[in-house]
Amino acid sequence: MDGSVETDPARLERLADEELMAVVDAKVAAAFEVLYDRHGAAAYSLAYRIVGDRNGAEDVAQEAFLSIWRSNARYDRARGSVRSWVLSVVRNRAIDALRRGSGSAPKLDHDDEMLLEAREAEERTDAEALRRETSRELQGALGTLPDDQSQVIRLAYFGGFSHSEIADMLGMPLGTVKGRMRLGLEKIRVQLAEAIGPEAALEGT
Amino acid sequence: MRDASEHRDRWQDDVAAYALDALPPREAEIFEAHLEGCEACREQLRWLTVAVDQIPQDVEQLPAPPQLRDRLLSVVDSEAEVPRETTAPEPAPETRVRRLPSFLGGFSMRPALAGLAAALVLVAGVVGYQLHDSGGDPGDGTRTVSAQAAKGVDSSGALEVEGDHGSLRVSGMPPTHGGDVYQAWIQDRDGGVHPSSVFVVADDGSGVVSIPSGLDGAAAVMVTREPRGGSETPSEPPLMTARLD
Ligand SMILES: [Zn+2]
Numbered sequence: 001m002d003g004s005v006e007t008d009p010a011r012l013e014r015l016a017d018e019e020l021m022a023v024v025d026a027k028v029a030a031a032f033e034v035l036y037d038r039h040g041a042a043a044y045s046l047a048y049r050i051v052g053d054r055n056g057a058e059d060v061a062q063e064a065f066l067s068i069w070r071s072n073a074r075y076d077r078a079r080g081s082v083r084s085w086v087l088s089v090v091r092n093r094a095i096d097a098l099r100r101g102s103g104s105a106p107k108l109d110h111d112d113e114m115l116l117e118a119r120e121a122e123e124r125t126d127a128e129a130l131r132r133e134t135s136r137e138l139q140g141a142l143g144t145l146p147d148d149q150s151q152v153i154r155l156a157y158f159g160g161f162s163h164s165e166i167a168d169m170l171g172m173p174l175g176t177v178k179g180r181m182r183l184g185l186e187k188i189r190v191q192l193a194e195a196i197g198p199e200a201a202l203e204g205t
Numbered sequence: 206m207r208d209a210s211e212h213r214d215r216w217q218d219d220v221a222a223y224a225l226d227a228l229p230p231r232e233a234e235i236f237e238a239h240l241e242g243c244e245a246c247r248e249q250l251r252w253l254t255v256a257v258d259q260i261p262q263d264v265e266q267l268p269a270p271p272q273l274r275d276r277l278l279s280v281v282d283s284e285a286e287v288p289r290e291t292t293a294p295e296p297a298p299e300t301r302v303r304r305l306p307s308f309l310g311g312f313s314m315r316p317a318l319a320g321l322a323a324a325l326v327l328v329a330g331v332v333g334y335q336l337h338d339s340g341g342d343p344g345d346g347t348r349t350v351s352a353q354a355a356k357g358v359d360s361s362g363a364l365e366v367e368g369d370h371g372s373l374r375v376s377g378m379p380p381t382h383g384g385d386v387y388q389a390w391i392q393d394r395d396g397g398v399h400p401s402s403v404f405v406v407a408d409d410g411s412g413v414v415s416i417p418s419g420l421d422g423a424a425a426v427m428v429t430r431e432p433r434g435g436s437e438t439p440s441e442p443p444l445m446t447a448r449l450d
Contacts, residue, residue: 027286044269046261084258140263156227182221188256
């Protein structure tokens with residue numbers, strides 16, 4: 001392997017995520033350790049939010065990090081930050097796990113009725129999943145959206161439902177669901193841009 | 206101009222649904238084919254992907270289980286071109302939660318009761334206990350046993366026992382997250398572990414839990430963190446143990 005690859009733990013800790021990934025790809029365990037310590041809790045938290053139980057979340061986070069380690073998932077700078085990329089790997093694994101586990105409808109919003117859900121997981125219907133998908137991320141970007149927009153985005157992102165499944169669940173036209181997704185995402189995006197600065201807000205519209 | 210508005214009507218909502226991974230596979234393929242040749246949609250996708258990336262950042266943050274880290278790093282060391290040095294310093298402690306002692310090399314499965322009993326050997330015993338019945342007053346007397354926190358856990362507790370029941374007073378317990386609770390367990394002298402009360406602690410980490418029965422002849426009372434509603438068997442090594450024998 002390349003002799004210039006950094007392996008000193010103290011120096012690895014000072015690398016930016018993007019630089020660190022190059023060292024992880026060179027199969028340096030200490031670099032992976034730093035990567036995990038930076039993003040492990042966020043990864044586990046997202047997995048828990050999606051699959052709804054601790055053992056499942058642990059399995060998902062483990063699969064995600066091992067796929068990153070084994071370079072089955074490869075980081076591409078064009079895709080965004082390392083953090084966002086790690087979380088997108090976790091999200092994909094978590095949705096896969098949901099679909100494997102439930103056969104048809106992914107589970108949603110376990111937190112509030114965890115015990116009930118454990119018992120009723122088998123007989124859960126989409127309507128029940130929907131009812132439980134109440135507002136959760138109150139402080140975040142989703143919390144600033146009108147409920148009708150945040151609801152379709154939550155169902156897609158955390159539930160893994162397609163737009164047509166969501167339209168069926170909500171009993172509304174496909175176009176309405178897609179339109180709400182777009183309006184919600186655009187609003188989040190504009191807020192982010194405004195938080196960064198006016199130049200960024202202009203970019204891309 | 207008409208072309209532009211037609212293009213927008215046809216594709217603008219698909220971009221958002223695609224960014225959210227909400228297009229069914231066939232539609233996603235069609236959209237990807239369009240994306241190949243459409244810089245406007247690629248640009249819009251890049252723009253909206255930043256919004257999608259924000260969604261998971263707002264999820265309630267929980268501490269990752271320490272055994273997950275242990276397991277991952279043992280796999281990674283075994284597959285690495287450059288394994289970590291065995292003398293590598295301990296990682297910086299988690300800020301959200303105190304690390305639990307690694308439990309028999311990590312526990313990917315729920316520990317069997319026998320394993321739990323073995324782990325108790327690793328936890329130091331009674332700091333000290335006093336008998337309060339020297340004065341001979343109240344009934345057959347109460348005694349207070351100090352609970353010993355697991356290594357790396359900065360909590361303390363005192364179990365007051367009166368006959369078959371008692372109460373455990375704790376302080377400095379780590380915060381719980383995501384609906385987790387604390388649960389008390391009674392270990393009998395054969396090593397069997399039986400569920401007792403579930404409790405929560407105040408913001409300052411203090412709390413009192415009543416142990417309604419089962420203390421007569423018990424070997425120890427332990428505390429673990431469990432999912433809401435408690436568990437039938439402990440999900441993690443005890444954070445705290447009060448030995449009675
Ligand atoms: Zn286009």
